[in-house]
Amino acid sequence: MGRQIKFEIFRYNPQRKGDVPHMQTFTLEETQNMTLFIALNRLREEQDPSLIFDFCCRAGICGACAMVINGRPGLACQTKIKDQPSKITLLPLPVYKLVGDLAVDTGVWFREMYAKTESWVHTSKVFDPTKEEERMDNSIAEEIYELERCIECGCCVSACGTARLRDDFLGAAGLNRVARFVVDPRDERTDKDYYEVIGNDQGIFGCMGLLACEDVCPKGLPLQNQLGFLRRKMGITALKDIFKKK
């Protein structure tokens, strides 16, 4: 027989009249190779079908199932029960609006971020279907891809001190997004254009350097490096601007 695992799960359905946030306890017997994906689905199907949580790919690729697992933001799908103590506390990610129980609204947050950072290649060129593609150095293509590996799970933002204090902070995910376009030669925006977007407390100067974003990133992205890279670039841009005015 496997361990009896006790789950302490945050419960609150904002759509239910009179519901108040509270913790609820469930118990489940551990089976071999059990992940939180298996466990939560079993709890919902066998014990309480009103339980609200999100999963999508269940393979660590889509980022849907981020939650706070024993105090630390992470992906539920790649959390193995055998690595956890016999009591597991589950809370929804902070910062994002609560949908219900463990599910939060990351979709709207990220959509706003795309709008703020104008998250697309800015180019004056027009696509010509009869022509050969524009050439690119493979190492640059790989560099762009490395920055595009973010799965928008939201862990970095919910672990971020600044994001907890000010809701207009772009967060590591947002700044990483800007860095992706800065290195892309197809994007014709200048450093000055980027400065308009991130040269402020909502952007690079809001970061307190607590490093939690990078600690909790399930894809292991070098988020602090990107922030440092942008700060340096934006710092130079700001200085240039000051000297120009003189």
Added chain:
Amino acid sequence: MQTYYSDLLVIGAGLAGERVACEAAQNGFKATCLSIVPARRSHSSAAQGGMQAALGNCAKGEGDCTDVHFIDTVKGSDWGCDQEVARLFADAAPIEMRRLAHWGVPWNRVVPGKSFYFKGGEKFEKYEKEENEGLITARSFGGTAKWRTCYTSDGTGHAVMCTMDNRCAQLGIDVFDKKEAISLIHDGDVCMGAVVRCLRTGELEVYLAKATAICTGGFGRIYKATTNAVICDGGGHIIAHDTGLVPLGNPESIQFHPTGIVPTDILVTEGCRGDGGTLLDCNEERFMHIYEPEKAELASRDVVSRRMTEHMRAGKGVKSPYGEHLWLDIRHLGDKHISTKLREVDEICHHFLGVDPRTELIPVRPTQHYTMAGLRTDKDGAVYGLKGLYSAGEAACWDMHGFNRLGGNSLAETVVAGGIIGAKIVEFLEGYETKFDTGCINSAVKKQQQRIHDLMHGRNGKLNVYDVRNEMQDALMKGCFVFRNQQGLEECVETLQGTLKKARKVGLVSDGIGPNHELAAALKLEGQVKLAMCIAQSALMRTESRGSHNREDYPERNDQDWLNRTLAYWREGADMPELSYEDTTPLFELPPGDRGYGGGKIIPADEKYVKERTVKSPVTEIGKKK
């Protein structure tokens, strides 16, 4: 009730859906996309391999052209595809890849000079030409004659999805997430939009549009073991099929993969076996060589899946709390090989199983992987039966895959078909005005409100949603999986007839308020069982083996009787699907022949029939030579 209006409503915001929406928006139409999850979480993003397009830039792709891509696709389909569609696809794919590059996809590029690659465990050398430096490169993938698969490292789907979603943001397309369409609105002739349940609040909303496109991916989740994301549950198929007017094309055409890990069915690559990994049974003994003395573990995908199933049926499966499975053993490949060449597999084992493949066995079983079946459309992507309704991507049976889909063709299809069908939708919208019948809208909404009310209050019965769903999944796994025969299929259909009755008698255990999952599952359950019955009944009727559809009792491919496509309708009030058939393809550029692997006898088609439909094409000559 909130009502939204647009020119084009796209249900599903994966690659196909967003590509269709972009085409409409670029041409000045207002497009709205709905998605159960934020668009970038779509199952498209999980595809790692790449997209096939005959660019012919890299050394091993030299001499590639759209004709060869076309031939590979038709052969791969086991002559089950529509050749007009395969042609449209192969011709448009290179342009589409270049367009994606223009929009921002960081495709891997040609690096000139000497480099190495591995094939069947052996090391080979290749030289990339100086003059091709920086062009989009390709890798080898599946059953293709040339290296043709464009890729971005190990995350093609994810990277292309990011770019496509960026493009939508740029074009100002409304992409609403946590929205699930639960019914189409139509008057029997024309589709007007959909009734949608908001997965934030549980409230119903109405989305009206001149044209509606269903791009919701596959429906693997009606099987118990599937590599598909949990959102690939057939929601889009169900709302269209439920009208009674729209047929499913080739429901029996479902692809399986031999090695999904147990319990979560995440795929581990065929490379494991390619590099020398072996399959073991409950006694930790090899068995593939008994069935396939020559190729053993290296036999094709469908053959290995079949043999594994056969061996488990013979009582050699490993019992587990999640059902029976077998073992994949790569321990002997050693640390160096596993941590470099099979890094991805190593990570999957580590992250999702807690297994170290250097010292432990990996639990695997054959798993549903891809649905070639789908909403039957014509070559313009227009769904049969309702004006103004379209479908693209895995959700559709546009039919470039026939009975077997080639690796790299599915991900390419999403954007290539999305572009072609998007353009056809634009043509439709340009010449079309409509009136929305408020009576139709009201009655569609009322019907859904009533269904929800009945489920919440147990008016139809109190059967458990998840129990009934399990019964359906088990029935398919048992009788309609990699192996099929008359007895098994008859039993499967009979079981599912009982399951259908049960599906009509479910009631919620929970209160169903807000973003309740049990209600979402209950709302689609009857439709899922109907999909399952369409698969089983069509498989029972198709007395031949073609591509992934494998009948033990009819092992030959029978072109004489079965060079056709199944259309499965579900008429209102019926308890069984109604099957009819249409010609597989209006013309042959490549007349039926041997697909080149997997063996099997072919009963040839009537010569006159083939001759009358064969057109002159450069392909006929290339095809003969190969």
